[in-house]
Every structure is written in C-alpha cells, then in structure tokens.
Amino acid sequence: MDDDVHESAPAPAAPARTRRRPRAATTERRAEILRAAAHTFGTKGYKNGSLAEVAEQVGITHAGVLHHFGSKEALLVEVLEWRDKEDVRHLEGQHIPGGAELFRHLVRTARMNVERRGIVQGYTVLTGESVTENHPARGWVLDRFTILRSEIAAAIREVGGDAVSDELAARAASAIIGVMDGLQVQWLLDDSVDLPEATAFAIEAILSSALAGVDRPHPLA
C-alpha cells in the first residue's frame, strides 16, 4: 500500500518499474498533513471535517492534499495507521506489555490521555461515527477492538490462571475496553469526571471480579 520514502541513498539500481522519487522534504510534508488531518477529523469528525481545513493548516490548498493522498478516505486510512505507529512509539518497550503489567499500562494510558484531549476526542468521534453505514473507519475500529480484547483477555488468564474461563475473560476484557471508552466520552463532555481515577477504579473492580468470582452466580441476573 505504502512505498517507504528513504532519505539520502539515491538508489542507483532503482526498481525501474514505477520510478517516482519524492523530494527530501516530502516525508515531513506528509507528516504535517497527517497531523493536521488527525486534528481536523478529531475535532470535526471525518464526515464533517473538510480537506480544505486540513490543507489550510499546512498552508496549501485542498488539491495539494489530494496530490499527496489521492482521496479523503485514503487520507483517513493513513491517519489511522500513523496514529497506531505514534502510539506504539510512545511505548518504550516497543509493544504492549502482557500480564499484570498490561493493566498498569492501561491506567497509565488513561492518565496520559488527560494531557492529550485532542487525541482522545479524535478517537471518540471516529469510533462513534464508525458504527454508521459503510463508514471507512469501521474495519479499523473493529480490528482495534478485536486485537485489544484478545490481548486483555490473555492478560487476565495469565494473571488468573486456567480457573478463569475463556468466556469470563472475554467478558471482562470487553468491559475494561468499554469502561475506558465510555469514561472518555463523559470526561470530554464534562471535566468534572475524574478520568484516571474512575478508570483505575473500574479496571480494578472488573479485574478482581474476574479473578475472584469465577463461578459465582450473578445476583443481578
């Protein structure tokens, strides 16, 4: 999908097939556009955010943006991929940790998120939009949930052992993701919601129930 852009190295023995050589500053230019697009899609949503607004932030026209990304939808896809990479880069240990460390990581993330409201808003708006018909970000959101769920479920079983059933672990994993996302919405609308504290409390609650109440019947059922 995405041919990588090397600086330096003129590559004398180029692949000869498609020979398009971007300029040196192009990589940074694309990154600027990506940042602007993330901001616009984050604050206005994908449908409501315009290419013109994205372009204006980097001082070009909307056609200039299309030159780099081809279409609005392609831009969105790249924004999503770019954000994934950025997220991972923030993690020093390369990838998301497992076991008990994962839960500490989730709480840390919530704490960090208070300082990057824009990112959270973008995630929230896009996730909400994604459940509409034929939304281009639907696949991405779905994948994200699926992966996250399996990672969290694995961590739960790693901590709780085989006593925790697959179903229970899956339920708890969904609940943890859900409570994180749901609290973000409330926090975005109302600062008086204490995002980190509520997140920490909820994750602990769900986790301890998953580990302790393995076969306990549900009083609310």
Place this chain on the structure above:
Amino acid sequence: MDDDVHESAPAPAAPARTRRRPRAATTERRAEILRAAAHTFGTKGYKNGSLAEVAEQVGITHAGVLHHFGSKEALLVEVLEWRDKEDVRHLEGQHIPGGAELFRHLVRTARMNVERRGIVQGYTVLTGESVTENHPARGWVLDRFTILRSEIAAAIREVGGDAVSDELAARAASAIIGVMDGLQVQWLLDDSVDLPEATAFAIEAILSSALAGVDRPHPLA
C-alpha cells in the same frame, strides 16, 4: 414559542390577534416525521443524515419537513425530546427506580437493547458526534449523563450507606454508565460481544467494589 392546542372551547372572546390551530392529523404526521428522523439520524448520524431522506420516508419533500419543524437542528431537538418521552413511557412505573432496583433495571435495559439495535445505534452515533465543536446535541447528551450519574450515585449510596463516599459513588456511577455505553459500541460493531452478560458482569463488579472496597488503596494506582 408554540401555543398549546386545545380541543373544543372555541374561545369566543379570543384575542383575535394570533389564531392558528394545527389540523387533526398533524400530531400523527409530526410523530411520523420524528420516527423517520430518529431512524435517519440514528443510522447516518445528524450531520450526515439529510432532510430529504427523512422526508422521503414519510412521502413528502424536505421542504415539507421544514414546514413542520423550522430547521434541521430544531428537528433534532424534538427527536431527542420525543425519544426521552418514549423511553419513559416504556417504564410502567413512570420514572426510573432507585436503590438496588435501579441496577436490575440497568441490566434489564441492556437485555432489551439487544432487541432494538436501531435505537442503540442512534444513541451511540449521536453521543459520539456530540463531543465535536458546537454540536447541537451536546447539551442534551451532557444533561443526560449528569442526571444519570446523580441517580446511579444516589442508588449506590442508598445501598451502601454513608460508608460510601460521594467521590467513590460518583466514580462508580461514571464507570457504570461508561461500561454500558462502551459495550454497546463493541456490540454494534461485533455481534459476538455478549452485551447483556458483559453488562451484568461489569455492573456487579463495579458495584461490589464500590460497596466493599471503601477505603482500600488502589493496587494499580
């Protein structure tokens, strides 16, 4: 803005100034439009849903819709108010219960929601959209959260007694709302998520932690 509609009582000493009365079938017509609008805004979102699509469902033109509601935004507001009324009407006991019964009610709601995906989708899309700049539904969503939070927090304290601090009750209330909303998003995107079971599990977990762990330090903090 809107003078009430009395049947009978011709009001012989009428003010003579403003004299307008809607026709008999108008109430039902407006209700039809409201239903159509709820469906369109629910599946497409407010920004992306068009008046023409709403109009088409009731067999009139978009100008006809505007005749009844004045503007798209006014239509949205009425949809929201109408939905509130419909929700309350479904409750036989008139208003939302308190105490332990509230939590059973929440789980019942989750179970019901599986059978009314459209409503849930509408709520999810609108809530997500509402965090964007100057969204017309923002106030409504915020109010809804605020009221729900205080009701759930009150129920928690009713069940747990004064041992549960205001802060803890507020946190738990936010978490319960959050997990319900967050799970709905996952369920809408992926049917394999068991909405009622996961909701019941999470509410129980959060509730029992709120009641039990009054002053327990947070291991994840």
Place this chain on the structure above:
DNA sequence: ACCAACTTACTGACAGGTCAGTAAGTTGTG
C-alpha cells in the same frame, strides 16, 4: 531538462433554507 509539488480553475453532486403558489381543511358570519 525533468519531474515532484504544488496552484488555479473548474465540475458535478448535494446540502439546508427560502419563497411563491396551490389544494385542502377550518372557522366565523349571515
């Protein structure tokens, strides 16, 4: 010179909203 990186200029689709006109319903008065 060549070509990436643009801009300018434009198209076609679609949005919400306004407006004049029309048909049907309602009401007051004789």
Place this chain on the structure above:
DNA sequence: CACAACTTACTGACCTGTCAGTAAGTTGGT
C-alpha cells in the same frame, strides 16, 4: 346550511454554500 375569509400543509423551483475530485498549468529543486 352556505359561503367567504382565512389557515394549514404542503410542492417545486431556486438560491447559496460546501464538498470531493479532476485537469491543466506553473514553479522550483536536483
């Protein structure tokens, strides 16, 4: 009851604005 005087409930044409996307031309780096 009858009928004029009015209102309601629309339609359809139109306006303005915005959008993504395209095509062609210009500029400047290598």
